[in-house]
Amino acid sequence: MRTAWAGECPGLTRQWKSESSVPLLKRLPWLRALCAPSHSSSAKQSLASERLSSEILAFHDYIVPKPDELVAAELAMRDLQSCVTSINASAQVDLVGSRRTGLATPLSDLDFNITHPGGANSTGLPLEREQAHQLLRSLWEKMPKRRNFITASAFLDRARVPLIIGCHQPTNLKFQIQCTCDVFNSMRYVQERVAEYPTLRPLYMVLRQMLEIRGLNIGRMGGMGSYPLLIMIVGALKFSEGKIGRREAGQQLCFFLDMYSRIDFQTMAISLAPLEYVRKGLSQKPRPGQKPLHSPTDRNVATGTLDDLSESDREGRKLFSHPHSEPHMMCLQDPSNPGHDLGKQVKLIKAVQALLIEANLKLRESMDKWDAADWTQQAGAGGQVALLDWCLGADHEIYEDERSALISWAQKQRQVRAGQAIGATSKVFEGL
Numbered sequence: 001m002r003t004a005w006a007g008e009c010p011g012l013t014r015q016w017k018s019e020s021s022v023p024l025l026k027r028l029p030w031l032r033a034l035c036a037p038s039h040s041s042s043a044k045q046s047l048a049s050e051r052l053s054s055e056i057l058a059f060h061d062y063i064v065p066k067p068d069e070l071v072a073a074e075l076a077m078r079d080l081q082s083c084v085t086s087i088n089a090s091a092q093v094d095l096v097g098s099r100r101t102g103l104a105t106p107l108s109d110l111d112f113n114i115t116h117p118g119g120a121n122s123t124g125l126p127l128e129r130e131q132a133h134q135l136l137r138s139l140w141e142k143m144p145k146r147r148n149f150i151t152a153s154a155f156l157d158r159a160r161v162p163l164i165i166g167c168h169q170p171t172n173l174k175f176q177i178q179c180t181c182d183v184f185n186s187m188r189y190v191q192e193r194v195a196e197y198p199t200l201r202p203l204y205m206v207l208r209q210m211l212e213i214r215g216l217n218i219g220r221m222g223g224m225g226s227y228p229l230l231i232m233i234v235g236a237l238k239f240s241e242g243k244i245g246r247r248e249a250g251q252q253l254c255f256f257l258d259m260y261s262r263i264d265f266q267t268m269a270i271s272l273a274p275l276e277y278v279r280k281g282l283s284q285k286p287r288p289g290q291k292p293l294h295s296p297t298d299r300n301v302a303t304g305t306l307d308d309l310s311e312s313d314r315e316g317r318k319l320f321s322h323p324h325s326e327p328h329m330m331c332l333q334d335p336s337n338p339g340h341d342l343g344k345q346v347k348l349i350k351a352v353q354a355l356l357i358e359a360n361l362k363l364r365e366s367m368d369k370w371d372a373a374d375w376t377q378q379a380g381a382g383g384q385v386a387l388l389d390w391c392l393g394a395d396h397e398i399y400e401d402e403r404s405a406l407i408s409w410a411q412k413q414r415q416v417r418a419g420q421a422i423g424a425t426s427k428v429f430e431g432l
Contacts, residue, residue, distance in 0.1 A: 007350040009358040016213040016394035027393040028386050029400070030062030031055070045375055048367035052250030052387045059392065060202035063209065069106040069403065072410035073099065076168040077110055080175055083150045084114065087142045091116055091135070096183045097176075098226055101190045103204060106403050110168065110175040113183050114139065132179035133162055139177070140164050150175075159220055160345065171406055182337060186227055189336035193234050199249040203233050206253065206392065213394045214355060222347030231272070231332060231342055232260065238275050254367075257360035265349060269320045269331035273338055278320045280331060362390035 012018065018027050025031055034054055046054070065073065081093045097111030098104040116135050136155065143152035143164070152166035164177040194200050211217040211224055219225025224232075236256040244251045263270075269278045320331060328350065330343030346352065366387045375385075386393070 007354040009354040010214045010216065010351055012213050012394055013215045015398055018393060018395040022395065024386055024389070024393075027396070028059075028389060029396055030058045031386055033058045033061065048370040048387065049248065049250040049254070051370060052253065052363075052367065053248060054250075055386065055388050056199075056202050056206050056249045056253060059209070059388070060205050063105050063205050065104060065106045066403075066407065068407040068410040071414070072171050072406045073104070073106075073110065073173065075410070075413055076171045076173050076175075079168060079170075080110060080112065080150055083143065084112070084139065084177070087139055088114075088116075088135075091139075096178075096187055101187055102194060103190070103201060103226065103230070105205070105208075106406060107173065107399075110173055112175065112177045114177055114179050133157065136162050136164055136177070136179050156220065163220070170409055172402065173406075182340075185336040186334070190227070190230060193230070197234070197237050198247055199252055200230075200233060200237065202249055203237075203253055203256065204230055206388070207233065207256070210355070210359060210391045211352070213392070216348060216352055216355065219345060222345075224346055224348070224352050228332060228342040228346060231335065232256070232270075234335075235270050235272055235275075235332070236260070238272065254360075254363065257356055257363065260353065261357040261360045265330045265343070265353070266328050269333070269343075271320070271333045272335040273333065280320055280327070359391050363387060366390070 077095060077099070084091060084093050092115040094113045094115070095111070096113045098108050099110060114135065116131075137157065140152060140155040143166070144150055145152055149169055150166065151169055152164055154165050156163045156165065161178050161180050161182075165174065167174050207229060208217060208226065211229070216223040217225070217229075219228070233256060236259050237252060239259065240252060240255045244255060263277075267280055269280050271278050320333075330346055330349045331341055332343040334340040334342045343349065366385075366389070370385065370387060
């Protein structure tokens, strides 16, 4: 865990590592959708913040699933639901996670929550937690383990939320099955915030990819999971309201990187209800000369004690006053469950913050270079510059091959089903 404590910014993982000599449009293929500034219909060069917004939106359009990719995922989900109900016909199987909230990428996991009509849906109480564990174990024991359409590979029974993980072999899409009621509250919250903030999904896609290509996006391995990341973005969007336009994705990304680069997680926590920074322990004073937050104002930093809070806020705020065995960890309030700290599972927070600090630096350098140059006088040159190159630049060849395989499988399934429908129709006519 040296990286977590030292705060080292990790490089790209082996799958994503790209040679510096690889052309820009191969490292960032979504840039093909953007015109160079000199080809713009406007004679005026765009500002760096405007160009950054365009790159964010272009990446979003590139990364969202295409129709055939959605078909492949839907067929895989049906196969998995059929597998579970064939083992336990009385169990209810609900799609959850990014596939339900609309935040999925083409290769996102298929996340399911299983519920037994008689209960067995953990709410944290010992008896219900044990029932949920037994339900998952009984399912795990009967699921196919290898060389099958549905292959269950592991039962993570010691995780905070026990999981069955596996793979749908025809699509190579990974799946997870859990048993908890907490997921429904957080899912509703996500759906409401995506509807509220027009740039939330594009910002999430960019930041998630930046973490993924460096191996920092897997929650059960100490990385930044999807839900904590989304709440961090929501927090930044709320803090920036009134300062940045709601559709100015470029400036919002800069604000996010600056905010989480500056915050001192050792002494500060983030509350979303109400929205403010909170000193850990509530009465704890900052170290002399310390500037722990992104330009905080008095109204943004809570300086009182628990006694100063309303009764409705007091229970949730207790998580900030508890002593932490690992005080360097992020403390981030879950707005869908105010008594829950989303940061305590992100063991690699120091590495994540180091990445955000480096990304903030590299992005600012790229934006300064953009604004200092006159791309209108350099035909096509602006098209060879990407503000998000350091953040997202990687070898996308394997990724695009996997997407192509997914699309190909969906198209073959469509042909098979069309052939079956024609055959069934022919039999009907033969019988007349």
